Amino acid sequence: MEKVRIGIIGVGGITQYAHIPCFQKLENVEIMAISDPNEDKLKKVAEKFNIPQKFSDYQELLAVKEIDAVVICTPNVFHKEQSVAALQSGKHVLCEKPVALNSKETGEILKTAKERGKKFMVAFCHRFDNTTQILKKYIEQGEFGEIYYAKATYLRRRGIPGLGGWFTIKKLSGGGPLIDCGVHMLDTAIWLMGSPKPVEVVGSSYNKFKKEATDGGWPPVESRTGDKYSGTFDVEDLATSFIKFANGATLFLEASWAGNSETGLFLSLFGTKAGAKVGQSEEEGKMGGRGLKIFTEKQGGLVDILPVLPEVNPYQKEAEHFVECIRENKEPITKPEEILNVVKIIEAIYLSAEKGEEVKL
Numbered sequence: 001m002e003k004v005r006i007g008i009i010g011v012g013g014i015t016q017y018a019h020i021p022c023f024q025k026l027e028n029v030e031i032m033a034i035s036d037p038n039e040d041k042l043k044k045v046a047e048k049f050n051i052p053q054k055f056s057d058y059q060e061l062l063a064v065k066e067i068d069a070v071v072i073c074t075p076n077v078f079h080k081e082q083s084v085a086a087l088q089s090g091k092h093v094l095c096e097k098p099v100a101l102n103s104k105e106t107g108e109i110l111k112t113a114k115e116r117g118k119k120f121m122v123a124f125c126h127r128f129d130n131t132t133q134i135l136k137k138y139i140e141q142g143e144f145g146e147i148y149y150a151k152a153t154y155l156r157r158r159g160i161p162g163l164g165g166w167f168t169i170k171k172l173s174g175g176g177p178l179i180d181c182g183v184h185m186l187d188t189a190i191w192l193m194g195s196p197k198p199v200e201v202v203g204s205s206y207n208k209f210k211k212e213a214t215d216g217g218w219p220p221v222e223s224r225t226g227d228k229y230s231g232t233f234d235v236e237d238l239a240t241s242f243i244k245f246a247n248g249a250t251l252f253l254e255a256s257w258a259g260n261s262e263t264g265l266f267l268s269l270f271g272t273k274a275g276a277k278v279g280q281s282e283e284e285g286k287m288g289g290r291g292l293k294i295f296t297e298k299q300g301g302l303v304d305i306l307p308v309l310p311e312v313n314p315y316q317k318e319a320e321h322f323v324e325c326i327r328e329n330k331e332p333i334t335k336p337e338e339i340l341n342v343v344k345i346i347e348a349i350y351l352s353a354e355k356g357e358e359v360k361l
């Protein structure tokens, strides 16, 4: 295949910030068409990025025969319908996280991808962080031993996204910070732990900031000034959970859009030969830098390793990987059972929070 031709459905924040610039940087890749029901935005984005075809109805984009692959960047509620339709029209699919609202929808997508023999990948960009990539190498070479415990945290002090928009409406988003941000940390942690099978989940969710929230979005604000919330807000602003796996390993996961806490992304791994902590709080001045420290033993003494890592744009690496999978007929980094397990865990956390008891998977 000479050129890989891409169509993008949904031209909001993540499309303009990450997907268009990253795919346009790749050689022999063309973004041929975009689609969005917001015609004004569609026109502006097509002009700004010089994209030849634009459609307000995504089905018309799928009907363009020359398009090999589709990137789905719409509100979560549309992911299942659009992924299935794209796969059925013979396109490979890169779908933004969360893959769908629940495991039933996810199963349908994965089944369609298998039946049609098309690549299906979830845009878990954190797998492509320089820290995640180097940790995966250490772990695969056995340098961590058995990873038996992990902690994954995604906290925002004041960072409720798209206030008044779809993010805070459960039927459109599937939930709050857990399904929006926690999903990244959950996927990264489980992937680094070797994708063990989840067996039991306990979760709680809270909604303490809905009345006084300001729209923090990304990056989150560190003040309470700004537009006050108006619109539906029927999701959590903090979720906490504890997950047990069949191999005996456990994972603590927390995710918030607002709370009286620091803002930051953190991941801790506890292995029998080494452990690691990724991430520093914004206060420490490294938000986004994802500082990595490895804790181990050498020559009978305790040693900390601070890897010096090259700067990478994870979205760029994600786009490169997706195109490589298409060109070289490789299996995408996000395997079907991994995609499904992440959704099952999120579903179980919400169910556990609702029922007030643990949920067996």
Ligand SMILES: NC(=O)c1ccc[n+]([C@@H]2O[C@H](COP(=O)([O-])OP(=O)(O)OC[C@H]3O[C@@H](n4cnc5c(N)ncnc54)[C@H](O)[C@@H]3O)[C@@H](O)[C@H]2O)c1
Pocket (backbone or CB within 6 Å): 009, 010, 011, 012, 013, 014, 015, 035, 036, 037, 038, 041, 058, 072, 073, 074, 075, 076, 078, 096, 097, 098, 123, 125, 162, 180
């Ligand atoms: N991986 C990441 O780092 C990351 C970051 C942000 C968002 N996301 C995910 O990307 C997706 C989009 O988020 P966003 O922040 O860009 O949202 P957004 O609200 O900025 O953009 C969504 C776009 O989809 C369009 N749209 C709505 N219904 C549509 C339909 N039926 N068909 C086609 N287009 C439709 C909207 O008009 C809008 O332009 C979400 O699933 C979100 O979770 C991922």
